[in-house]
Amino acid sequence: MNLRYLGHSAVQLVGDAVELVIDPFVSGQAEPVVSLEELAPDLIVLSHAHGDHWGDTEELARANDATVVSSAEIAGHAGALGLASHAMNTGGARDFGGCKIKFTPAFHSSSFPDGSYGGMPMGVVIEIDGLRCYHAGDTALFSDMRLIGRGGLDVALLPIGDNFTMGPEDALEAVELLQPKLVVPIHYNTFPVIEQDGEAFARQVRERTSADCRPLRPGEGLSL
Numbered sequence: 035m036n037l038r039y040l041g042h043s044a045v046q047l048v049g050d051a052v053e054l055v056i057d058p059f060v061s062g063q064a065e066p067v068v069s070l071e072e073l074a075p076d077l078i079v080l081s082h083a084h085g086d087h088w089g090d091t092e093e094l095a096r097a098n099d100a101t102v103v104s105s106a107e108i109a110g111h112a113g114a115l116g117l118a119s120h121a122m123n124t125g126g127a128r129d130f131g132g133c134k135i136k137f138t139p140a141f142h143s144s145s146f147p148d149g150s151y152g153g154m155p156m157g158v159v160i161e162i163d164g165l166r167c168y169h170a171g172d173t174a175l176f177s178d179m180r181l182i183g184r185g186g187l188d189v190a191l192l193p194i195g196d197n198f199t200m201g202p203e204d205a206l207e208a209v210e211l212l213q214p215k216l217v218v219p220i221h222y223n224t225f226p227v228i229e230q231d232g233e234a235f236a237r238q239v240r241e242r243t244s245a246d247c248r249p250l251r252p253g254e255g256l257s258l
């Protein structure tokens with residue numbers, strides 16, 4: 035499975051049988067690292083409705099006949115735009131063929147840019163090619179992360195930007211609860227208010243937990 039960080043919270047997962055993009059806020063970044071034409075998702079997974087996560091969902095879904103997988107509210111919004119969608123909610127899992135998706139709680143808010151209700155914010159565990167990958171979405175630290183880590187996590191994508199989500203200190207505690215093999219920090223350095231030192235966070239993770247940590251530059255990927 036190839037994981038590529040597209041900047042902010044946007045992540046591309048390419049498995050043997052399926053390609054997913056999570057929270058595809060790409061073209062709205064100050065320096066987008068990929069053009070939308072480089073992405074060919076079968077599934078677009080959304081953690082919540084905020085504009086810095088919904089991002090390029092509409093254009094990407096139309097160009098690829100991709101299915102938007104998210105909360106009932108976000109899937110409904112996608113459906114009203116004429117996009118293929120599949121509604122789920124926290125705690126529910128479904129096998130999509132080539133990957134299994136389970137949504138988890140997240141402590142945040144969720145509204146569309148026009149202010150309309152976007153359902154509950156969520157995180158997501160994706161099983162793909164025998165690997166378990168957790169994308170926390172936007173969230174505060176919460177102790178039930180321990181439950182999300184049960185069964186083992188090969189990679190955890192955790193926000194460290196602070197201000198809107200966990201900062202580095204709380205993300206470090208999240209690593210202790212989740213016990214993943216690898217941590218990839220997300221949701222930082224996109225805007226001045228969420229500037230963080232990813233390498234300093236990675237050193238802390240390596241010193242204080244049993245996990246490895248790989249801060250990826252936007253556009254950079256890794257094979258798992």
Ligand code: NI
Nearest residue numbers: 082084142172
């Ligand atoms: Ni948000």
Ligand code: MN
Nearest residue numbers: 084086172198
């Ligand atoms: Mn956000």
